[in-house]
Each structure stands twice: as C-alpha cells, then as structure tokens.
Amino acid sequence: MNHRDAHAVARPIGLRKPCALSGESKAMVITHRHEISTSGQGDAHDITPVVKRVVGESRVRDGLATAFVIGSTAGITTIEFEPGAVHDLDVVFEDLAPRAGAYRHHLRWGDDNGSSHVRAALLGPSVTVPFKDGELLLGTWQQIALFEFDTQPRRREVIVQVFGE
Amino acid sequence: MNHRDAHAVARPIGLRKPCALSGESKAMVITHRHEISTSGQGDAHDITPVVKRVVGESRVRDGLATAFVIGSTAGITTIEFEPGAVHDLDVVFEDLAPRAGAYRHHLRWGDDNGSSHVRAALLGPSVTVPFKDGELLLGTWQQIALFEFDTQPRRREVIVQVFGE
Amino acid sequence: MNHRDAHAVARPIGLRKPCALSGESKAMVITHRHEISTSGQGDAHDITPVVKRVVGESRVRDGLATAFVIGSTAGITTIEFEPGAVHDLDVVFEDLAPRAGAYRHHLRWGDDNGSSHVRAALLGPSVTVPFKDGELLLGTWQQIALFEFDTQPRRREVIVQVFGE
Numbered sequence: 001m002n003h004r005d006a007h008a009v010a011r012p013i014g015l016r017k018p019c020a021l022s023g024e025s026k027a028m029v030i031t032h033r034h035e036i037s038t039s040g041q042g043d044a045h046d047i048t049p050v051v052k053r054v055v056g057e058s059r060v061r062d063g064l065a066t067a068f069v070i071g072s073t074a075g076i077t078t079i080e081f082e083p084g085a086v087h088d089l090d091v092v093f094e095d096l097a098p099r100a101g102a103y104r105h106h107l108r109w110g111d112d113n114g115s116s117h118v119r120a121a122l123l124g125p126s127v128t129v130p131f132k133d134g135e136l137l138l139g140t141w142q143q144i145a146l147f148e149f150d151t152q153p154r155r156r157e158v159i160v161q162v163f164g165e
Numbered sequence: 166m167n168h169r170d171a172h173a174v175a176r177p178i179g180l181r182k183p184c185a186l187s188g189e190s191k192a193m194v195i196t197h198r199h200e201i202s203t204s205g206q207g208d209a210h211d212i213t214p215v216v217k218r219v220v221g222e223s224r225v226r227d228g229l230a231t232a233f234v235i236g237s238t239a240g241i242t243t244i245e246f247e248p249g250a251v252h253d254l255d256v257v258f259e260d261l262a263p264r265a266g267a268y269r270h271h272l273r274w275g276d277d278n279g280s281s282h283v284r285a286a287l288l289g290p291s292v293t294v295p296f297k298d299g300e301l302l303l304g305t306w307q308q309i310a311l312f313e314f315d316t317q318p319r320r321r322e323v324i325v326q327v328f329g330e
Numbered sequence: 331m332n333h334r335d336a337h338a339v340a341r342p343i344g345l346r347k348p349c350a351l352s353g354e355s356k357a358m359v360i361t362h363r364h365e366i367s368t369s370g371q372g373d374a375h376d377i378t379p380v381v382k383r384v385v386g387e388s389r390v391r392d393g394l395a396t397a398f399v400i401g402s403t404a405g406i407t408t409i410e411f412e413p414g415a416v417h418d419l420d421v422v423f424e425d426l427a428p429r430a431g432a433y434r435h436h437l438r439w440g441d442d443n444g445s446s447h448v449r450a451a452l453l454g455p456s457v458t459v460p461f462k463d464g465e466l467l468l469g470t471w472q473q474i475a476l477f478e479f480d481t482q483p484r485r486r487e488v489i490v491q492v493f494g495e
C-alpha cells in the first residue's frame with residue numbers, strides 16, 4: 001500500500017480535508033502578535049479586522065481563530081460593536097466592580113486597579129471563533145472586541161492564533 | 166530514511182498519536198452547523214447531544230470540540246442542565262442587566278434588547294471541551310448549554326467544530 | 331514529485347511549520363489529567379505550573395493549551411494570582427450570587443450549592459492560552475487559576491490539552 005492509498009482509505013466520508021500526505025492540506029498553526037494602544041478603563045477596540053486578516057493571510061481554510069490578550073486587566077469577548085452596547089456593558093461592569101470600590105488588591109501594591117482585575121477575570125482573556133472556507137463564522141452584528149479595564153492607558157499585546165488546515 | 170522511520174524517530178515517548186504518515190491518525194477539523202429555534206429571553210437548550218454526535222461521527226479520537234453561537238444576543242457555557250439551575254442563572258442575569266433597564270443600545274436602533282447584548286458579552290459565545298477516545302471529558306452533571314438572551318424568539322445557528330486526530 | 335517536493339511547494343511564505351512530511355513537526359494533541367483537592371467555596375489554585383509542565387513535556391512548539399475543569403461547580407480563568415485579587419473576585423461573586431441566597435436548584439436535590447452552579451456557569455469551565463516556542467504567552471502577572479465554587483471540599487479533575495505542532 002502506498003501513501004496515496006493509505007490516505008484514500010483513511011479519509012472518512014463526510015470529513016473535511018484530513019492532514020494530507022500531498023501538499024494540498026495540512027494542519028497548521030499561525031501565531032501573530034498585534035499591539036493596540038488603549039486609553040484606559042472604558043476603552044474598547046473592535047479587533048475583528050485583525051483576526052480576519054490573520055485568517056486571510058494564513059491560507060488555512062477551516063479551523064479556529066483564537067484572540068488572546070496578554071495581561072490580567074483586559075478582556076476579550078464578542079459583542080455588537082456599536083458605542084451604545086459597549087457603553088451598556090461598561091455600566092454593568094461599574095455596577096459589578098465599581099472603580100472607586102475598596103479592593104484588597106490595592107493594599108498589596110498601592111494600585112488602584114482592583115476593579116480592573118475583577119472585571120478581566122470575569123470576562124476572560126480570550127475568544128475562539130471557528131472559520132470555514134477562510135471566513136470567520138461570526139454574525140453580521142457580532143464583532144470580536146478587546147475591553148480595556150485598567151485605570152490607565154496601556155499598550156496591549158493581542159495574540160491571534162489560527163489553527164486548522 | 167523512509168517515512169516509517171521518520172515517524173518512529175519523531176514520536177516522543179508519552180505523546181499520543183502525532184499526525185501520522187500512515188492513514189491511521191491525522192489532524193482533522195470538522196465543522197457542523199446546527200439550528201435551534203428558541204422562544205426568547207430565558208430559554209435555554211442542552212446542546213451536549215449535538216456536540217457528542219459530531220464528535221462520534223467524526224472518527225477523531227482526541228481533541229477539542231468547540232460550540233460557538235453565531236450572533237450577539239445568545240451565549241454558551243456549561244451548567245448542570247436542570248430547570249432549577251437554569252432559572253437561577255436567569256435570575257442573576259436579570260439582576261445584572263434587567264430586561265426593563267435603560268440601555269444606550271435602545272437609542273441606536275429602537276431595539277429593546279440592550280439587556281441581551283450585555284448578558285451575551287458577559288457569558289461569551291462559546292465553550293471548548295476536550296475529548297479523548299471519542300468521549301467528551303464532561304462531568305456527569307455538566308452539560309453544554311445555549312442561553313437565549315434576545316427578547317424575541319430566534320432561529321439560532323450553532324457551529325460545532327471538532328479538531329483533533 | 332516526491333514528498334519532500336510536495337512539502338516545499340505547499341509551504342506558504344510566512345507560515346510556521348505546517349504538518350510536515352519529515353519527522354520534524356507534526357500536529358499533535360496531548361491530553362493530561364491533573365487532580366487538585368480544594369477546600370470549598372472561596373478556594374482558588376494557580377494551575378499555571380501544571381499547564382507549563384504539560385506544554386514543556388509535550389515537545390509541541392506552537393499551539394494552544396486548554397485547561398478545562400470537569401464538573402459544574404468550579405471555573406477557570408486568568409487572574410493576577412495574589413490573595414488580594416482572588417479575594418476581590420470572591421467578594422463580587424458573593425454579591426452576584428450569594429451563598430445564602432434562595433435557589434431553585436436547592437429544591438431539586440436538597441443541595442445548598444445553587445450559588446456554586448451560577449458562579450461556575452458565569453465564569454466558564456476553561457481557558458485557552460496560546461503558546462509559541464514552547465512558552466505560554468501569558469503576562470508576567472497573569473496566571474491560570476482554578477476557582478472552587480462548591481460549598482464543600484472537592485477533589486477536582488482538570489484536563490490540560492495541548493494542541494499544536
């Protein structure tokens with residue numbers, strides 16, 4: 001049995017492009033870093049175009065795109081990225097973990113960003129979006145957004161990792 | 166060195182099934198779409214059977230299954246899927262982002278679903294569950310659940326993507 | 331065309347290590363189980379060292395590491411793992427879903443852990459962290475943490491799955 005035969009036998013009906021023995025389709029991982037300057041708590045950025053670009057340039061057709069923010073005072077989720085909805089989420093975070101609240105974290109470092117840590121832990125640092133035929137499977141009104149929670153401007157590093165074949 | 170030798174050399178001790186040169190195990194990605202009709206805010210659906218079926222039919226043995234809901238007014242997480250716990254979560258969301266609250270998002274589109282956007286962004290659109298030997302590594306009382314947050318019935322599209330070998 | 335040629339042709343410029351035909355780089359998935367004893371609600375564990383070790387021992391260079399907790403009364407996120415920030419998050423959870431609150435889940439099983447289920451569903455069971463050149467792309471003050479929400483001590487099983495090449 002040669003390799004082409006092995007491949008033909010192994011490819012289950014209905015499955016897409018297993019890691020092939022030809023050069024045509026292979027599991028790949030591509031990792032990009034992207035920097036974003038933020039103005040501090042309440043700032044948000046639509047990073048969908050960045051993720052789309054990494055997927056588009058990757059030649060990976062089907063897979064998962066993960067956007068992950070380095071640091072413990074920012075978060076990533078999906079949202080309809082319009083100023084109203086972004087503001088509404090900010091209001092709920094202020095209600096949940098008020099910026100002017102008393103936090104034990106402040107006692108440790110003399111910081112003032114206890115609210116930032118709590119909000120970031122709740123939202124989480126990343127979102128994972130499937131894509132197919134090179135297109136992110138997002139809704140029309142669903143964007144990938146970075147939320148800055150820190151109390152001062154930050155230079156954020158967002159990792160975009162594309163995994164697929 | 167033939168291909169079989171290359172594989173033998175490369176396979177680290179203790180690692181499982183690297184992307185093989187034989188037809189036996191290969192990295193693969195399988196993407197399914199699944200539609201669910203919901204009755205609006207407060208509705209929830211156990212989608213564990215759907216994810217299990219995609220994993221089972223995939224012939225992928227070890228990997229990650231991601232369930233991702235398209236749209237910005239629904240979310241996915243894991244929960245013990247019984248009516249009490251689902252209701253309890255709904256009560257907390259109503260406390261966090263009341264349906265009848267004032268949202269800037271309403272001003273933009275004349276919509277009434279500002280609470281839906283906030284809840285969905287907080288919960289997140291997806292969950293990723295590892296599986297091994299074809300079995301999702303969930304607890305007995307841990308299900309994958311879709312939560313509808315929109316204020317009207319919706320037809321939801323859930324992407325189930327299986328990645329592994 | 332031999333396999334080496336196929337590989338050379340297929341490797342897109344700028345892409346990293348596609349699933350190779352040589353033994354040097356291959357898509358792989360490694361799944362580890364790790365057990366952690368917790369003392370009940372309010373307890374938290376820094377599991378970054380566990381995830382690092384699985385990545386380090388895997389020989390996978392670039393990819394995603396997922397930490398997933400089995401069960402519906404615990405959660406995983408990233409946080410600056412110092413007692414102050416961990417306490418602050420606990421305070422917000424107690425505000426969101428008080429331990430002594432009335433939960434419908436209690437009526438079902440005679441349990442007292444309705445708050446645990448709500449908190450766990452909100453936080454989510456997993457976090458996914460990209461790594462490159464064998465290093466998790468976390469910030470210096472960003473750790474992967476397991477939060478116990480159950481009202482009694484538990485023996486937790488955390489799945490660490492490494493996916494990459």
